[in-house]
Amino acid sequence: MSQADRLELDSMFQLKGSMLAITVLELEHNDLKSLDTQLAAKVGQAPQFFSNTPVVVALDKLPETESDLDLDQLMTLCRRHGLHPLAIRATQRAHIAAASKLDLPVLPPSGARTRQIDPSAREQSPPVGPVHRPTRIITTPVRGGQQVYAPGGDLIVMAAVSPGAELLADGNIHVYAPLRGRALAGIKGDTGARIFCQQLAAELLSIAGQYKVAEDLRREPLWGEATQISLSGQMLNITRL
Amino acid sequence: MAKIIVVTSGKGGVGKTTTSAAIGTGLALRGHKTVIIDFDVGLRNLDLIMGCERRVVYDFVNVIHSDATLAQALIKDKRLENLYVLAASQTRDKDALTQEGVEKVITELSASFEYIICDSPAGIEKGAHLAMYFADEAIVVTNPEVSSVRDSDRMLGLLASKSRRAEQGLEPIKEHLLLTRYSPERVTNGEMLGVEDVEEILAIRLLGVIPESKSVLKASNQGIPVILDEQSDAGQAYSDAVDRLLGKEVDHRFLDVKKPGFLQRLFGGRE
Numbered sequence: 349m350s351q352a353d354r355l356e357l358d359s360m361f362q363l364k365g366s367m368l369a370i371t372v373l374e375l376e377h378n379d380l381k382s383l384d385t386q387l388a389a390k391v392g393q394a395p396q397f398f399s400n401t402p403v404v405v406a407l408d409k410l411p412e413t414e415s416d417l418d419l420d421q422l423m424t425l426c427r428r429h430g431l432h433p434l435a436i437r438a439t440q441r442a443h444i445a446a447a448s449k450l451d452l453p454v455l456p457p458s459g460a461r462t463r464q465i466d467p468s469a470r471e472q473s474p475p476v477g478p479v480h481r482p483t484r485i486i487t488t489p490v491r492g493g494q495q496v497y498a499p500g501g502d503l504i505v506m507a508a509v510s511p512g513a514e515l516l517a518d519g520n521i522h523v524y525a526p527l528r529g530r531a532l533a534g535i536k537g538d539t540g541a542r543i544f545c546q547q548l549a550a551e552l553l554s555i556a557g558q559y560k561v562a563e564d565l566r567r568e569p570l571w572g573e574a575t576q577i578s579l580s581g582q583m584l585n586i587t588r589l
Numbered sequence: 590m591a592k593i594i595v596v597t598s599g600k601g602g603v604g605k606t607t608t609s610a611a612i613g614t615g616l617a618l619r620g621h622k623t624v625i626i627d628f629d630v631g632l633r634n635l636d637l638i639m640g641c642e643r644r645v646v647y648d649f650v651n652v653i654h655s656d657a658t659l660a661q662a663l664i665k666d667k668r669l670e671n672l673y674v675l676a677a678s679q680t681r682d683k684d685a686l687t688q689e690g691v692e693k694v695i696t697e698l699s700a701s702f703e704y705i706i707c708d709s710p711a712g713i714e715k716g717a718h719l720a721m722y723f724a725d726e727a728i729v730v731t732n733p734e735v736s737s738v739r740d741s742d743r744m745l746g747l748l749a750s751k752s753r754r755a756e757q758g759l760e761p762i763k764e765h766l767l768l769t770r771y772s773p774e775r776v777t778n779g780e781m782l783g784v785e786d787v788e789e790i791l792a793i794r795l796l797g798v799i800p801e802s803k804s805v806l807k808a809s810n811q812g813i814p815v816i817l818d819e820q821s822d823a824g825q826a827y828s829d830a831v832d833r834l835l836g837k838e839v840d841h842r843f844l845d846v847k848k849p850g851f852l853q854r855l856f857g858g859r860e
Contacts, residue, residue: 489792491746492739508792510742528790 378414599740601711609708615831617672628720629710633677640812650678653690683716765796797830
């Protein structure tokens with residue numbers, strides 16, 4: 349096997365994602381003269397820090413009225429002070445056009461990562477989202493003696509839950525009808541789980557093991573009303589929906 | 590193919606057998622060839638209410654065990670041309686029923702009948718389970734009191750999960766609510782649940798409300814299905830229920846307290 353063949357077979361590079369801390373020079377006003385003097389003062393304080401420092405120049409905080417900016421001059425100004433702009437952060441069309449003329453990459457504004465500025469930046473690998481647990485939805489009445497469990501997620505019941513029926517969920521329980529049976533949310537210990545129902549007439553309510561039975565529930569002023577039940581400390585809180 | 594209708598309730602004594610006899614007779618009266626099967630093996634009653642107890646030779650269990658043919662066991666009603674009864678065995682218990690045996694009998698009956706009424710025993714055990722397992726429709730008989738409503742609710746849960754239609758993922762059993770022994774006076778006095786209360790809890794279609802009536806007991810003792818007593822309010826209410834079962838729109842009657850008439854008040858007469 350010749351050297352050339354091997355070179356063709358072996359991969360020459362790897363693409364890797366990486367997070368870098370980078371200085372952002374955020375422009376508040378479009379006034380290059382003042383910027384020049386202020387930047388000079390700043391660099392004077394720590395000349396070592398500002399020699400050959402890569403920066404991203406952010407133009408997205410510039411007021412709309414001061415958008416007429418000479419990007420080329422701004423870049424020259426930065427370099428003179430030892431800053432090396434890698435890219436600009438911008439939203440305005442004029443800025444993006446100017447950047448592409450200078451072959452300067454454009455980054456989306458902070459806090460709006462989903463908004464694509466540069467169509468060429470679309471070619472990203474799809475983000476790996478959190479694992480989605482589908483909610484269990486029941487549309488027929490849950491009768492006495494029946495038990496419905498939503499493992500790892502929420503349970504939604506769109507019909508009446510009869511006395512003697514039991515609803516269980518690792519997450520929240522929603523009942524868009526009278527709840528006359530038992531409802532146990534967060535049974536694996538999720539204290540943030542809640543129970544929502546259109547008409548509270550339950551035999552038992554429980555969140556993460558803390559429970560109340562009908563005898564106590566009946567004394568609630570919200571008995572028979574649309575309520576939500578949440579846990580605070582060791583107490584089940586019943587509030588109006 | 591016959592339509593298989595189970596008459597069930599969970600609770601005992603609410604009027605399942607009375608209803609089976611009345612609905613079955615009502616269907617036959619309207620020209621549909623109907624058979625009523627008594628699933629209450631060991632506590633047979635249907636033959637008494639239908640007035641054919643003296644003519645029982647072979648029963649349901651005999652047919653299941655192939656000791657007799659269906660033709661031998663079917664008892665023809667004396668009053669109506671196209672009405673038949675398949676009696677339960679009095680000497681056996683519910684374990685004498687098997688799913689295969691019941692299926693065989695029902696399949697055979699399906700070939701020649703339009704309606705098969707299955708009179709379920711009380712409870713949710715084997716007898717009740719087999720009575721509803723093959724059903725296409727269910728009439729859930731309920732009294733207007735909390736324990737009966739709760740048992741009916743449990744039964745509706747079983748109909749939706751443990752029947753053949755549920756297990757094979759077919760269209761679910763069509764459920765009908767029949768409220769029996771209803772007394773408008775007692776509802777007004779707050780001693781009894783009202784129609785709306787029961788409908789709200791069970792949330793199924795109301796097939797009919799049968800008023801509490803002396804004619805029901807009289808009919809049972811005489812062995813004449815109450816639907817044949819056209820003078821009685823219970824008979825008329827059952828008649829309306831059969832019409833609704835066949836898809837007719839009939840207004841509900843006997844829901845309100847009857848004001849005693851002038852002469853009745855004068856003489857204190859009672860029906």
